[in-house]
Amino acid sequence: MNIYAIRAIYKFEMARMWRTLMQSIAAPVISTSLYFVVFGSAIGSRMGDIDGISYGAFIIPGLVMLSLLMQSISNASFGIYMPKFSGTIYEVLSAPVSYVEVVIGYVGAAATKSVLLGVIILITARLFVPYEVVHPFWMFAFLVLTAITFSLFGFIIGIWADGFEKLQIVPLMIVTPLVFLGGTFYSIDMLPEIWQTITLLNPVVYLISGFRWAFYGVSDVHVGISVGMTLFFLIACMASVWWIFKTGYRLRS
Amino acid sequence: MQPDISIQQVSKIYSGGFRALNNINLDIQRGEIFALLGPNGAGKTTLISIICGIVNLSEGRVLAAGHDIIDDYRAARETIGLVPQELNTDAFETVWDTVSFSRGLFGKPPAPRHIEKVLKDLSLWDKRKSRILALSGGMKRRVMIAKALSHEPRILFLDEPTAGVDVELRRDMWEMVRKLRENGVTIILTTHYIEEAEEMADRIGVIRDGEIILVEEKTRLMAKLGKKELRLHLQVPLEKVPHALAAEPVVLSEDGYELIYTFDAQNEQAGVARLLRKMADEGIDFKDLQTRESSLEDIFVGLVHENKP
Numbered sequence: 001m002n003i004y005a006i007r008a009i010y011k012f013e014m015a016r017m018w019r020t021l022m023q024s025i026a027a028p029v030i031s032t033s034l035y036f037v038v039f040g041s042a043i044g045s046r047m048g049d050i051d052g053i054s055y056g057a058f059i060i061p062g063l064v065m066l067s068l069l070m071q072s073i074s075n076a077s078f079g080i081y082m083p084k085f086s087g088t089i090y091e092v093l094s095a096p097v098s099y100v101e102v103v104i105g106y107v108g109a110a111a112t113k114s115v116l117l118g119v120i121i122l123i124t125a126r127l128f129v130p131y132e133v134v135h136p137f138w139m140f141a142f143l144v145l146t147a148i149t150f151s152l153f154g155f156i157i158g159i160w161a162d163g164f165e166k167l168q169i170v171p172l173m174i175v176t177p178l179v180f181l182g183g184t185f186y187s188i189d190m191l192p193e194i195w196q197t198i199t200l201l202n203p204v205v206y207l208i209s210g211f212r213w214a215f216y217g218v219s220d221v222h223v224g225i226s227v228g229m230t231l232f233f234l235i236a237c238m239a240s241v242w243w244i245f246k247t248g249y250r251l252r253s
Numbered sequence: 254m255q256p257d258i259s260i261q262q263v264s265k266i267y268s269g270g271f272r273a274l275n276n277i278n279l280d281i282q283r284g285e286i287f288a289l290l291g292p293n294g295a296g297k298t299t300l301i302s303i304i305c306g307i308v309n310l311s312e313g314r315v316l317a318a319g320h321d322i323i324d325d326y327r328a329a330r331e332t333i334g335l336v337p338q339e340l341n342t343d344a345f346e347t348v349w350d351t352v353s354f355s356r357g358l359f360g361k362p363p364a365p366r367h368i369e370k371v372l373k374d375l376s377l378w379d380k381r382k383s384r385i386l387a388l389s390g391g392m393k394r395r396v397m398i399a400k401a402l403s404h405e406p407r408i409l410f411l412d413e414p415t416a417g418v419d420v421e422l423r424r425d426m427w428e429m430v431r432k433l434r435e436n437g438v439t440i441i442l443t444t445h446y447i448e449e450a451e452e453m454a455d456r457i458g459v460i461r462d463g464e465i466i467l468v469e470e471k472t473r474l475m476a477k478l479g480k481k482e483l484r485l486h487l488q489v490p491l492e493k494v495p496h497a498l499a500a501e502p503v504v505l506s507e508d509g510y511e512l513i514y515t516f517d518a519q520n521e522q523a524g525v526a527r528l529l530r531k532m533a534d535e536g537i538d539f540k541d542l543q544t545r546e547s548s549l550e551d552i553f554v555g556l557v558h559e560n561k562p
Binding site: 005007009 | 267308331337343350356359
């Protein structure tokens with residue numbers, strides 16, 4: 001194991017975060033705060049409880065998930081796309097590192113940032129809405145697992161993308177709709193039956209549901225299924241990364 | 254002695270079917286400076302990229318310091334430093350950070366002393382806290398070299414190191430390359446500037462259309478293929494080469510004022526004297542004379558265009 005290489009990549013990527021503090025931490029915190037102000041405090045006070053949870057508290061897990069997914073994907077995809085774009089990738093390709101080490105460095109740093117961000121948003125949320133966490137360990141486990149999974153997913157997008165537009169497409173055009181329709185703002189029970197069935201095809205439903213279970217002990221689908229789906233997606237991403245490095249897809253001609 | 258780089262029957266066929274390299278065989282010895290010459294698109298960069306692990310090879314195998322670059326890529330790559338042709342640098346990092354990053358990436362523990370030495374050798378010490386985007390092109394080039402030297406490689410690839418570089422930096426770079434060689438580093442450089450190869454290289458390889466067409470020690474190559482030329486500026490123009498000189502390889506310039514005599518740099522020592530004697534006998538006076546040895550450039554141009562389909 002080339003520990004020094006992992007450390008070098010990790011440090012490099014974390015330094016990038018400190019340089020872009022506004023973009024990587026402040027911006028998501030502000031936008032999430034706006035949701036809490038509008039939907040939590042202003043509108044939420046006029047909404048009834050869902051599953052016995054106040055509306056402001058109900059939307060917290062979904063909103064944290066939203067930031068977590070968006071930031072994991074954009075951090076990791078940028079992290080690997082930029083060296084490709086600027087050409088500095090030559091150094092990583094010519095270094096005595098295995099792809100596992102490269103992935104640990106880049107994805108590890110992206111996931112660390114996302115977890116940090118998630119924690120900061122949770123603390124911010126506490127300023128607007130009172131809430132308790134029933135299963136803190138599982139809450140944190142979900143946070144970390146999701147951050148890692150979607151950072152890996154972002155890493156794959158970063159390798160696949162051959163322009164800045166493609167980097168933006170997935171978070172904006174796919175992830176955002178899936179999160180909004182995945183039960184961030186409502187319980188799936190509230191939908192007509194046909195839509196409940198369709199919604200179950202949305203992978204984000206399982207993430208949000210499991211995360212909400214860790215907070216309040218209630219969920220739309222069984223928490224075991226949530227964990228299973230997340231792990232399934234994680235393994236699918238790992239397999240893709242393995243394939244990418246084996247074939248040199250978009251990295252080595 | 255085991256060669257430091259051993260390229261064995263290497264071919265590269267790109268996915269479009271383009272054959273960039275065709276059955277390359279080449280050994281490079283420890284501690285030598287090897288210059289790879291060739292026109293644009295001949296395959297120089299592809300060959301270097303394969304050895305360094307940036308491009309996959311299609312056929313054959315390569316050993317670096319005795320290690321197979323695929324089966325034993327860690328050991329092979331640890332020994333190699335690469336200065337690529339393009340100025341691919343980070344923008345926002347400081348010089349110190351980016352050079353330290355490279356060292357870590359190549360699996361070496363931090364060594365501020367070594368980094369300091371590299372930066373000082375390359376006149377980058379004053380700029381160590383500058384961000385790379387604030388540096389000039391020449392300085393960026395120095396940073397690229399510092400990165401390649403950060404992990405103390407024993408084999409160094411310089412791909413067009415002095416393209417677009419000013420005279421001072423070029424001199425510095427030549428100096429640095431010589432120092433590295435004194436320390437036992439094997440250096441492979443590609444270049445367009447033939448004077449660079451002429452100045453520095455021990456051996457020269459010429460690559461054309463993905464094939465190595467020649468590998469030779471520089472001095473031998475220049476002796477073997479080099480021509481000497483003697484130009485005699487005449488007092489009075491001639492209309493044609495005089496009969497007495499017809500046996501000699503002499504031509505007359507168009508205006509008739511110059512006799513040009515070409516001879517092998519090695520073989521013919523008596524030729525010039527004989528020619529001059531004959532001219533004196535004929536009463537042909539000259540007011541000035543000039544000799545010129547063909548440069549590596551002439552040899553190179555000759556080789557590359559020779560037998561070209």
